[in-house]
Amino acid sequence: MGTHLQGGYIPQELLKECSKANSRLLIGIPCEKTAGERRLPLTPEAVEILTNAGRRVWVETNAGLGINYSDNHFSEAGAEIVSGPQEVYQADIILKMLPPLPAEAALMKPRATLFSLLQFDSFKQEAYETIMAKRMNAIAYELMLDEQKKSPVLNVISEIEGTASITIASALLSNTQGGKGVLLGGIPGIAPTEVCIIGAGSAGTAAARAALGMGATVKIFDNDIDKLRMIQHALGQKVFTSNFHPNVLQNAFRTADVLIGAMSYMEVRRKYVIAADLIRTMKKGALIIDLRITQGGCFETTSYLSASEPDVFEQYGILHYCKPNISNSVARTTSMALSNIFVPLLLLWGEAGSIQAMIKEDDCFRSGVYMYFGKPVNSYASNHFNIVSNNLDIYLSAF
Numbered sequence: 191m192g193t194h195l196q197g198g199y200i201p202q203e204l205l206k207e208c209s210k211a212n213s214r215l216l217i218g219i220p221c222e223k224t225a226g227e228r229r230l231p232l233t234p235e236a237v238e239i240l241t242n243a244g245r246r247v248w249v250e251t252n253a254g255l256g257i258n259y260s261d262n263h264f265s266e267a268g269a270e271i272v273s274g275p276q277e278v279y280q281a282d283i284i285l286k287m288l289p290p291l292p293a294e295a296a297l298m299k300p301r302a303t304l305f306s307l308l309q310f311d312s313f314k315q316e317a318y319e320t321i322m323a324k325r326m327n328a329i330a331y332e333l334m335l336d337e338q339k340k341s342p343v344l345n346v347i348s349e350i351e352g353t354a355s356i357t358i359a360s361a362l363l364s365n366t367q368g369g370k371g372v373l374l375g376g377i378p379g380i381a382p383t384e385v386c387i388i389g390a391g392s393a394g395t396a397a398a399r400a401a402l403g404m405g406a407t408v409k410i411f412d413n414d415i416d417k418l419r420m421i422q423h424a425l426g427q428k429v430f431t432s433n434f435h436p437n438v439l440q441n442a443f444r445t446a447d448v449l450i451g452a453m454s455y456m457e458v459r460r461k462y463v464i465a466a467d468l469i470r471t472m473k474k475g476a477l478i479i480d481l482r483i484t485q486g487g488c489f490e491t492t493s494y495l496s497a498s499e500p501d502v503f504e505q506y507g508i509l510h511y512c513k514p515n516i517s518n519s520v521a522r523t524t525s526m527a528l529s530n531i532f533v534p535l536l537l538l539w540g541e542a543g544s545i546q547a548m549i550k551e552d553d554c555f556r557s558g559v560y561m562y563f564g565k566p567v568n569s570y571a572s573n574h575f576n577i578v579s580n581n582l583d584i585y586l587s588a589f
Contacts, residue, residue: 215245215540218281219269221253224288224312226497226513228256228521229528231285231305234267236529241268243537250278257522285532289313295320301563303327303545305532308560309484310574311494311514318575325564327545333568334558342554344454345392346527348481350517352396352452355479356404358519359385359448362477362502362511369509370475372447375405382407386442388464388488389452390417390431393481395424397450402429409442412453413462434462443472451480451488466490466506474507484514549586556582 217240219232230253232240237247247269251261261271272278279297284290286306290298295317298304304321308330321328331343356374363369363383376382385401387394390412398408398421409430412418418431432438443449449472455461469478469491480492487493491505492512502509517524535555542548549556560568562585572579 215536216248216282217245217536218248218272218278218284219250219253220275220278220284220286220294221250222256222287223291223294224497226518227288227515228518229287229515230254230257230521230525231287231528231532233257233522233525233529234259234263234269235526236533237264237269238267239533240536243540245536245540246270248272248278248281250275256518257525283536290317290321292316292320295324298324298326300324301326303329304561305329305331307331308333308571309514311484313574315575318571318577321561322564322566322577326561327559327563328561329555329558330560330568330571331558333560333570334554336554342531343528346531347517347524348391348393348452348454349396350520350524350527351481351515352393352398352450353400354516354520355393355397355450355452355481356385356400356448358511358516359450359477359479360404362509363447368502369477370447374401374448376407377405383447384409384442384445385448385450386446387411387450387452389450389454389482390414390421391452391454393452394450395421397452398425398429401448402427406448409446411439411442439464440468440471443468446472447476449476449478449489451478451482451492453482453488455482455485461486463487464489469508470506472506472508475509477509477511479511479516481516483512487512546586549582 240247249264249269249271251271251273254264265271275297280299282302284302284304289306289309289312292314304326332341334341334343336342360374361367363372363374365371372383374383383406385406385408387397387410390410398410401408410421411432411434413434422431453462480487480489482488483492483494492510495512501513502511538552539548542551559582560571562582566572566577566579567582569579
């Protein structure tokens with residue numbers, strides 16, 4: 191039997207599982223096994239704040255090498271260095287960047303809480319079902335929303351990747367990287383390079399600001415007029431903006447030196463993808479950087495490139511850069527920015543006393559929950575795996 195509620199039953203075993211969870215806040219930070227992943231959710235400075243507040247933190251040995259922090263840095267900050275995944279995944283709270291691999295999910299303790307990105311290109315069905323079977327809680331960074339219904343984690347990563355995309359574009363346009371040998375920007379007597387940005391969100395705004403700062407001409411496209419209005423206001427100067435008018439797009443593509451894909455495809459009704467026929471009209475040697483390759487990409491010609499593949503491929507004479515998670519190119523900055531978000535959250539959790547209290551107290555945390563003690567509670571996540579989900583409120587109201 192279970193507790194009768196809203197026309198259904200809360201299983202008795204779920205009530206028992208929830209009562210076992212506590213607020214010890216033993217936090218585990220594992221090494222990422224996916225090639226090319228360098229980012230960490232917490233830096234040693236962030237760990238020191240948590241340990242000084244009484245939290246225990248386990249860090250898998252060498253986890254910080256990707257952001258140029260040694261085990262000593264974490265140890266001096268109060269963390270306990272553990273030798274391998276078998277140990278670190280016994281923590282009560284797991285802080286990762288990428289979703290767990292099936293082998294990683296298998297090592298996690300029952301009823302633990304997992305924080306990670308929800309990137310479906312690398313999230314396997316087996317791992318998702320293992321999390322369910324172990325009655326774990328799972329929170330996705332992308333789904334966490336603040337009071338303005340904006341994602342703090344996605345926004346900061348988007349800002350970093352938008353800025354980084356212009357740095358990458360500058361390097362790839364040079365002769366040393368196989369580009370046309372042009373300077374991104376402009377100098378007196380020479381026309382500035384043209385940067386065309388698809389998407390006027392956080393990534394597009396950051397890319398536009400960086401490109402304008404280097405002296406490039408910038409054109410921005412989006413299907414949301416409010417976003418176009420906001421980006422003009424944010425940049426504080428006149429930039430060319432337009433909706434997806436075919437003729438205007440075609441004219442912009444013909445003269446563009448760099449094309450940045452920055453549309454957001456999280457829980458949208460309609461996904462805009464630029465057709466290959468439009469890409470064909472671009473001039474030879476132009477460069478495309480797709481910042482949304484983990485969400486399926488902004489262009490028909492882009493495709494996911496793993497860490498073992500070359501950074502750039504050529505199609506129709508146009509260079510394509512499609513590496514996922516390009517914030518890895520500035521992983522230390524990204525980790526510092528993420529720490530600023532996660533430290534207050536983890537401190538608040540300790541004060542709340544339990545995951546149930548934390549969910550009820552903090553809307554940002556609550557919105558990110560897609561698994562609650564093994565029960566799928568977010569349709570965006572569960573639909574991808576063809577699994578039925580329920581409303582989180584049904585389970586919370588039992589406590």
